[in-house]
Amino acid sequence: MALRLHNTLTQELEEFRPQDGNTVRMYTCGPTVYHYVHIGNFRTFTFQDILRRTLIARGYVMDHVMNITDVEDKIIRNAMAAGVTINEYTAQYTKAFLDDSAVLRLQRPERVVFATEHIPEMVAAVEKLAASDHTYVSDGSTYFKIGTFPGYGKLSHTNFSGNIAGARVEVDEYDKDDARDFVLWKSQKPGEPAWDASMGAGRPGWHIECSVMAMKYLGETIDIHTGGVDLVFPHHENEIAQSEALTGKQFVRYWVHAEHLMVEGQKMSKSLGNFFTLRDILERGYSPESIRYLLASSQYRKQLNFTFDGLKAASTSIDRLRNFELRLKNDKLAIGLNQQIDARSTQALQAFHAGLDDDLNTADALAAIFEYIREVNSAMDAGEFYAGNVAGALKLLADFDAIFDVLTPSQKEGGLSDSEIDALIADRAKAKKSRDFARADAIRNELIELGVILEDTKDGVRWKRK
RNA sequence: GGCGCGGUAGCCAAGUGGUAAGGCAGAGGUCUGCAAAACCUCCAUCAUCGGUUCAACUCCGAUCCGCGCCUCCA
Structure with missing residues (x-):
């Protein structure tokens, strides 16, 4: 069995193999922490969690890096409005994001890295790009010169030879030579946080952080890079341009989006205002596992x-799975082994993994x-x-739960201990025996x-927590 | 305008040349002191129209509809 993934770069299903055969070097574009992350983000x-758990189940070792974007226009604007530093401002949302991720049982990537902690590396990258003539300066800011990177458009499969007719191409607040050019280093504007650099005081553009952090921790060519489809262009396209201009090597082997x-049929997004946070949904009484x-x-x-x-249906489906597990553990079964069932267990296990192998067809x-x-x-x-x-049945459930992780109910505050429950059950058994059904x-x-x-x-009696 | 995804039962969702997985909901039944759980039965001809084929949901063409990206965005 081998996992096949859809690679945005080739637009094909490809069998996945890590470069070194054992360790998977994966980079995930994490959140920009200017607000609570919504469940669209989640x-x-x-998906990334399912991917990494599947890779682990296939025997690979993960080296997974996720960034937190903690410097960016909206962060600066909101922090200034609140009269706090950007670090103070982002800390609360970073914590909320990590907490929410834990509630959803998302495995923590091996490294969670912050943009503001990698400014020197970004500066060095921009300097190197400048030295190799991939940049120009306009109004104090440094831009990547797209014309110097022939492969531009290969990820989004866009042909940039003509104008983007019909599309809204807004004029940036800075002057650019080419609409596709993007900023690597933004010059400081009054009141904004900035870092000193040979290019002048300023702050990094959005794209450079991912290239720099991905390559710093995972090497010049990484195995998997993930994100939402909306990042394909321009963000990931730009990451490729910068990274490959820097190294001359393929940046990412498998792009997975x-x-x-x-x-209600429309993208959930912060700008549309039609979004729910995890907290919103939990407050309505739905369990993290259902989500x-x-x-x-x-x-x-x-x-x-x-x-x-859909959430309700998910919740009922989980009940069915848990009831089955409960039954396996509680029913009194005759000694012996049914060979046919045993074969069926093996077959189901294979079918389950085959589904995952098929581009994570959950x-x-x-x-x-x-x-x-x-x-x-x-x-x-x-x-x-x-x-x-x-x-055999428990093995199937274990493999299932290693990926889906929904069988164990989330702990609720308060509640009875197991022994208290057992005592009440014993009382009830007595009442039943004396046919005191009311009691x-x-x-x-x-x-x-x-x-x-x-x-x-x-x-006999079995019980479960709701 | 360009690029991409999709339209399968009330809802969600697999399949993709040989006569439609699964989940939820619904109806009826079995079991049970009652309930719960579980089981059984029932519930679709796959957007439309052409074409190819012995055979199409599955391939080809056209049409209609929805969504995304092309601008910050998971």
């Missing part, structure tokens, strides 16, 4: 229409899980599923109030 970060999350499942359950290259009905992978669950439930009802089959139901209802659901099965 769609992309969830996630499609957008939509709300994670919803974001992860459709293939990353398909636009995903976010709805609260919907297909999930289908393999659910189909298996239905069949095994039937077999258990029929008494054809034996104790020896449990391991038994009262205990059950009390537990429901406390977030614990009891289920009477032929093998």
